[in-house]
Amino acid sequence: MKLLKLPINKIITNPNQPRKYFDDEKMEELKESIKNNGLIQPIVVRKLESGKYEIIAGERRFRACRELGLESIEVLEINAGNSKSYEFSVLENIQRENLNPVEEAESYIMLMEVYGYTQEKLAEKLGKTRSSISNKTRILKLPEKVKEMVKKGELSYGHARTLLGINDTKEITDLAKKIIDKKYSVREVEKIVKKYSEKIEKKSEKKEKNNENVVKLNDKEVTENYDKYDENNDEKVFIEEKLREFFETKVSIKGDLQKQGKIEIDFFDYEDLSRIISLLNIEFE
Numbered sequence: 001m002k003l004l005k006l007p008i009n010k011i012i013t014n015p016n017q018p019r020k021y022f023d024d025e026k027m028e029e030l031k032e033s034i035k036n037n038g039l040i041q042p043i044v045v046r047k048l049e050s051g052k053y054e055i056i057a058g059e060r061r062f063r064a065c066r067e068l069g070l071e072s073i074e075v076l077e078i079n080a081g082n083s084k085s086y087e088f089s090v091l092e093n094i095q096r097e098n099l100n101p102v103e104e105a106e107s108y109i110m111l112m113e114v115y116g117y118t119q120e121k122l123a124e125k126l127g128k129t130r131s132s133i134s135n136k137t138r139i140l141k142l143p144e145k146v147k148e149m150v151k152k153g154e155l156s157y158g159h160a161r162t163l164l165g166i167n168d169t170k171e172i173t174d175l176a177k178k179i180i181d182k183k184y185s186v187r188e189v190e191k192i193v194k195k196y197s198e199k200i201e202k203k204s205e206k207k208e209k210n211n212e213n214v215v216k217l218n219d220k221e222v223t224e225n226y227d228k229y230d231e232n233n234d235e236k237v238f239i240e241e242k243l244r245e246f247f248e249t250k251v252s253i254k255g256d257l258q259k260q261g262k263i264e265i266d267f268f269d270y271e272d273l274s275r276i277i278s279l280l281n282i283e284f285e
Contacts, residue, residue, distance in 0.1 A: 003042060007072050011045060011053050011062060022060055023153070031064045039065060042074040053077065101157040102147045105137045135161065143169045146176045155179060158186035165193040195268070199248065247276055 043058035053075065055062055065073050099107065111117045123130045139150065139160045146163065149155045159179055166172045179189055236253050243251040247265055249272070255261020267273040 002077050003074060004077055005072055005074050006045075006053060008062075008066055008070055010051070011043070011055060011073075011075065012048075013059055013062070014055050022063065027060065027064060027067075030060060031068055034061070034064050035068060039073055042076045045075045045077055046079065047077060100151050100153065101136065101139060101160060102150050105140050108133055108137050109140065138164055143173050145173050149176055149180065156186065159184075159189055162186060162189045162193055166196060171196070191268075247279060249276070 039061060041058070041061070043062050044056045045053040046056055048054055056078065062073070108122060111122055112119070117125070119130045119133050122128075123133050126133075136157075139157070140147070142150075142160060142163060146155070146160070150157070150160050155176060159176075163172050163176060166175065175189070175192065178184070184192070236257055239257075240251055240253050243253075243263070243265075249268075250266040252264040253261060254264065265276060267276055
């Protein structure tokens with residue numbers, strides 16, 4: 001390990017650098033700091049066979065120096081192979097909390113798939129639990145648009161993890177946009193996802209029930225649906241079910257269908273109420 005002063009054009013970035021996203025505003029702040037105070041902490045590099053020096057840690061500082069037009073900077077050279085170089089870079093970024101959740105998850109996958117780490121070995125190396133490694137890598141299953149939102153800091157890791165409770169790509173993306181627009185907390189998103197899951201489960205049960213309700217009529221198989229219900233069904237229950245399907249919320253009919261009664265429609269918040277009102281085509285001036 002030795003301290004050197006190198007021409008900036010002899011330094012190259014690491015193609016396997018775990019950090020991919022660099023916040024423009026924070027970059028400007030860093031440039032201002034370097035401009036006023038100099039590069040306080042040297043960039044860590046390793047020497048390649050080509051004679052160039054590859055960055056192991058400090059790419060953001062390097063970019064800032066390059067954008068400022070500096071011709072040479074101080075670096076700390078260490079001896080490291082590809083695996084050690086990447087490992088050092090990941091550890092440095094994680095400890096500094098420089099990686100966003102997606103970059104961190106991608107780094108874990110790289111260390112496991114390319115450099116042979118197991119989840120247990122990686123967890124031990126990073127001082128984390130195996131489940132935390134596993135949970136973090138799961139967010140890579142999210143749609144690309146949503147992962148970009150996480151990279152930019154528009155969605156937190158908590159939001160991203162909660163969205164994994166939805167299987168539909170479009171639904172995930174739409175809800176992610178709504179989280180940003182409405183500034184939903186993680187707890188609020190958990191409630192929304194729970195409500196969504198219950199709705200899907202009910203639809204699945206209903207579909208399964210319909211598939212079972214196959215009868216023979218005039219030697220032809222037909223499937224009963226909700227347009228026709230048998231004599232054992234209560235008419236009130238049937239109508240309530242149809243209304244629940246339409247409004248996508250709990251609906252109760254009070255009173256006798258042949259006499260006076262009332263219909264109660266549940267809503268969960270103002271947004272849900274607005275949705276129901278729009279279904280009724282009611283406009284307020």
